[in-house]
Amino acid sequence: MIQFDLRALENFKIRNFQASLRHTIFFIGLIRSISIHLHSPALKLAYLRLFQQALIIFFLPEPICNFTQVKKIRIMYRIMNLKIFAFVVLWGLSSLTVYGQMTVTDHRDAAFTEFGYRQGTAYRTASGKPGPSYWQNGADYMMEVTLDEENHVIKGSVTITYKNNSPENLDYLWLLLEQNRFTPESRGTLTTPVQGDRYSGDIDGGFSISNVKAQVVGKNKPVSSEYLISDTRMQVTPAEPIPANGGQATVSMDFEFKIPERGMDRMGRLDVEDGTIYSIAQWYPKVAVFDDVTGWNTDPYLGAGEFYLGYGDFEYKVTVPYDHIVVGSGELMNPNQVLTREQQRRMKEASESDERVYIISPEEITDYANTRPKQEGMLTWHFKINNSRDVAFASSKAFIWDAARINLPSGKKAMAQSAYSKESDGQDAWGRSTEYSKASVEHYSEMWYEYPYPVAVNVASNVAGMEYPGLNFCGYRAKGQSLWGVTDHEFGHNWFPMIVGTNERRHAWMDEGFNTFINYYSYLAFNDGEYTNNLKQTRRYTGWLTNPDREPTATHPDRTQSNNLGMVAYYKPALGMIMLREYILGPERFDKAFRSYIKTWAYKHPQPTDFFNHMENVSGENLDWFWKGWFYSNANIDLAINGVYPYGSNYVVSLSNHGELPMPVLLEITYEDGEKERKMLPVEIWFKGNQWNHLLRADKKVVAVEIDPDKVITDINSGNDKWPSDLYK
Ligand SMILES: [Zn+2]
Known part of the structure; x- marks a missing residue:
């Protein structure tokens, strides 16, 4: 004092x-x-x-x-x-x-100062690419599990082959045991609000783990069974460190868990008239990502924060009662053991058809005698998927099952499939799921990057909408546009974060935001615009953008207020991407940069800075002001026209920036003869202050000038965007 x-x-x-x-x-x-x-x-x-x-x-x-x-x-x-x-x-x-009103004095150059680190490292270059020493560890998985339908239990074993490509010897591995969320004392349970929320889960579950073995690969290496479990994490310590630069270790164990009915809206089970639909995910112990940024990524599984997973090849065998149908991530390896001849014939027909083909029709759901290769006991379904971050599957005896071919840009084919019970059937509902799935995957493959997996399955579930590689769980009651919307969104996640492997638990906007952005163009493309998406009318969101309780997009999802999560992680970053493509860079430069980002980081782990650096380098534009203002703060846009004045034989357009986030200024000029002309003034007009006079060279009379005529930017005050002002008409 x-x-x-x-x-x-x-x-x-x-x-x-x-x-x-x-x-x-x-x-x-x-x-x-x-x-x-x-x-x-x-x-x-x-x-x-x-x-x-x-x-x-x-x-x-x-x-x-x-x-x-x-x-x-x-x-x-x-x-x-x-x-x-x-x-x-x-x-x-x-x-x-006036908290939300952005009363800003001239910021001079504050909005334009450098943002984040600009220097590259040996691991990540300043141009936003993996550097010469970039490394990433990997793990291949083999699982064999059995579904105990009576007790709703999954029981089996996993063998993990882990490869340490990092430059350091690893004394231990951290694994993720997400099922441990479903216990009374888990951190996720203890941080769930009293009234519950979307991420509520059952509390009578959790993994039972036994027979743990860890062994560095090599001659005469000792086996260790040393491990500890802390909430949703498990640390396994081999008898000796896993050598740097390519050393390998195997970890195996037996596990079992009770399948929660409410699985945080990401998995679960649903009773329908003809049986139970099991939506199985987070179902096996998985190695956490060890990277050059955080080391071991061991943030616990709480609620809103999703997953950060490494890549590998998966083979898994699921043994279920004979009358079940199993759909899963990847290719079914043993169709001749689990499908009838007729079903195999229909599957082949579907693989050559752009129209839906039933593998099991609505009339055949309970006709087990004719639709199953045997009439008692259990059947083992064998799946395989390569270069994937995860696998999920669904099992039920209540499924209708249909499929159609997906045509990919390279000429390759994949299969769209849908599995749903009769409650979801109908042309206004899941009867169009395969059509939606096919259209969605084809669109994203065409526009951004080719879909890599053999199958894309949509499963009707008690999960409202959740993505896994090559497989979605979507709400079984969804219909029409809402079913299209959720199907398209969940398949869009195959690009973010399945192909571009970001850290969802920390940077939700890099998958939810980017996905919501690419969904917009998928909507426009689907069936000549059958369904509408008005994301580009960005000013519909200015209510939230001026709400004092809003939070920046970079807020970690588990720390974001629940009622802000939709805007923080989905819509605000998507609006940012819309403005970047449709206003700041233009489609040509944006698409080249964003496609390059996807291709460069496919099956790798970019950080936010890698995205920023990559976009700037390919587009040739310093966007510090935009990243900082839009993704890392609550800054808003408010451009204004103060007036238009004769200046010799020309005009001066007097402009102000009242916002904290500067923007280029797109002007639409209307002349006396009705002709309209557009001019983009670069963001650099705001370098030295918040006032700018633009010399408008005109050889005819100007009668009107408007900022952002298509209303693409989220200008929070539309009242000062026009001259003459509407307010005085
Ligand atoms: Zn999503």
Whole structure:
């Protein structure tokens, strides 16, 4: 605290009333503009107290500054103290009410200063690519499990072959045991609100683990069974470190868990009339990602935060009752053991058909005698998928099953499949699921990057919508546009994060946001615009964007307020990408850069900075101001036209930037003869301040000028975008 010292007054002279007023206005303006940026109430109060003291110095008139009149000073001080204090507090409070309004003085160059690190490393280059020493560890998986339908239990074993490509010897491995979320004492359970939320889960589950063996690959290596489990993480310690630069280890164990009915809206089981639909995910112990940024990524599985998973080849065998149908990530390896001849024939027909072909028709659901290769006991379904981050599957005796061919740009083919019960059937519902799946995968393959997996399965489930490599769980009650929307969204996730392997648990916007963005173009392309998507009408979101409770997109999903998550992780980043493509860079430059980002980081682990660097390098544009303003802060856009004035034979368009996030300015000029012309003023007009006069060369009379005529940018104040202003018409 700064103490008030009366002796300082001796040197202070107030010459006249005008000077005093000027000082007052200056001071209050200063107090106010700074206090707006102090978001902590305690800090704000301390700050205002400080200026209260300073103002008193300003206000004390010269004759009072005399040490012989101590009593008078004390009285005056008290009176002024109270008055000024009340005044300052009122101003401070008024600052709080304009929290969301972006009262910004000239930022000069603040909005344009460098953002994040710009230097490359040996692992990640400044141009946004994997560097010369980039490494990534991998693991291949073999699982064999059995479904115990009576007790809703999955039981089996896993063998993991782990490859350490990192430059350090690894003394231990961290594995993820996501099923441990479903226990009474898990961190996820203990951090679920009392009233529950979307990520509520059963609490009578969790993994039972046994027979753990870890062994470095090599001659005569000892076997270790040392491990510890902490919540949803398991640390396995081999007898000796896994050597750097290519050393391998195998880890195997037996596991079992009760399949939760409510599995955090990412897995679960649903009873329908003809049986139970099991949606199985997070079902085997999986190695956590060890990377050059965080080391071991061991953030626990709580709720909103999804997954960060390494790549590998998977083979898995699922043994289920004979009357079940299993669909899973990857290719079915033993169709002749689990399908009838007729079903194999239909499958082949579907692989050559752009129209849906039933493998099991609605009439055949319970006709087990004719649709199953045997009539008792169990059947083992064998699947394989390569270069994948995960595998999921669904099993039920209640499935209708249909399929059609997916045509990929290279000429390769894949298969779209749907599995759903009769409750979901119908042309207004899941009867079109395979059509939707095929269209979605074909669109993304055409526009961004070719789909790599042999099958794309859509499963009707009690999960509202959840993505896995080559397989979705979508709401079994979804119909029409909502079924199209969820199917398209979940398949879109095959590009983010399945192909481009980001860390969802920390950077949800890099998969949900990018996916919501690419969904927009998929909607437009589907069936000549059968369904509508108005993401590009970005100003519909300005209500949230000016809400004081909003949070920046970079907020980790588990720390984001539940009612903000949709905007923070999905819509705000998607709007940013729309503005980047449709307004800032244009489709040609944007698409080249974004396709390059996807291709460069396919099956790898980019960080946010790698994305920023890559986009900047390929597009040739420094976008620091945009990344910082849009993804890492609550800044808003507010461009304004102050007026249009004759200037010789030309015009001057007077512009202001009232927002914290600068933007290039797209002007639409309307001439007297009705002709319209567009001009893009670069963002650099705001380099030196928030006012700009644009010299508009015109050889005919200008009658109107409008900023952002297509309303693509989220300008929070549309009232100042036009000249002449609509307000005065
Ligand atoms: Zn999603």
